[in-house]
Amino acid sequence: MPDDRTSDRPAAPHGDRPAGQPTDRPAGRPAPCPGERSTLRLRDTRESGETGEVAETPRYAPEWLQLREGADAAARAHDLLDPLRIRLANLPGRADGLVVHDLGCGTGSMGRWLAPLLDGPQHWILHDRDPYLLHFAAVASPRSAADGSRVTVETRRGDIARLTPDALVGASLVTASALLDVLTPEEAAALAAACAGAGCPALLTLSVAGRVELAPSHPLDTEITEAFNDHQRRSGLLGPDAVTVVAEAFAEHGATVRAHPSPWRLGPGEAALTAQWLRGWVGAAVEQRPELRERADRYLAERLAACVAGKLRVLVHHSDLLALCRPTGGAS
Secondary structure, three states: OOOOOHHHOOOOOOOOOOOOOOOOOOOOOOOOOOOOOOOEEOOOOOOOOOOOOOOOOOOOOHHHHHHHHHHHHHHOOHHHHHHHHHHHHOOOOHHHOEEEEEEOOOOOHHHHHHHHHOOOOEEEEEEEOOHHHHHHHHHOOOOEOOOOOEEEEEEEEOOHHHOOHHHHOOOOEEEEEOOHHHOOHHHHHHHHHHHHHHOOOEEEEEEEEEEEEEEOOOOOHHHHHHHHHHHHOHHHOOHHHHHHHHHHHHHOOOOEEEEEEOOEEEOHHHHHHHHHHHHHHHHHHHHHOHHHHHHHHHHHHHHHHHHHOOOOEEEEEEEEEEEEOOOOOOOO
């Protein structure tokens, strides 16, 4: 899961995420898993410019991240991959392999999806605040690229909000999934500046778009959606405005920006995910507008019953963003 800085906010949904669920595992780095690969380099570090220790934060249960991984993979925009491959092929130093920074990596689902779709050797640098999720992501990382080349990984523990250009020196690509909507405008500007400074493209997927379609429809759908969107924007966060704001931030640095829809399409086969998403979605709406509680409780019960019966379908709109920053070193 992305670096959702929940310590200063109520434990509630961010993007498509249910409330943060602390694990029952002790704080600190988990013990190495049996069979950990020699390609792995685990290390705790802080982002450039950060001072002091990285505070422990509420964690998202890996079970939720695993539950949504299939829907995420099905939703991501494959149409953005060809322009990305073309740019990567022309980057300086490409012959030495790709260096990919995955921001707010969570359990590493972005790497598991993307690494096998790209050719050539790859070294993934996984960033997150949660040492447990970093460990999970590292040990579950893919072993090989599309052409069979080796994929290696290391982890860096730190706050994505403090990202600086120095942190991305030598980067070939920056990725993130379900991250942009929990950034502030200042953090979005810093992300764009860091990528532009490194001259690397950024593939930023699954940002909420503020639109949800449920079938059959219900009179309360619109009100719940509006309340949820207001919740997403609390404390100055970008929420459903994220893709527009981030695209503008990259464009200010001369990047070519492409956006593409990447909706979740949830039907009877995704009932478990739909139920979890519904609880978080409605819960955030009620947190934002407590006067909704009584009606929202009935609404949620009806929706969950329809979900169990296989009669509910949900389209949760997202957008993927590809920002092709001007390469450094003279490549076009």
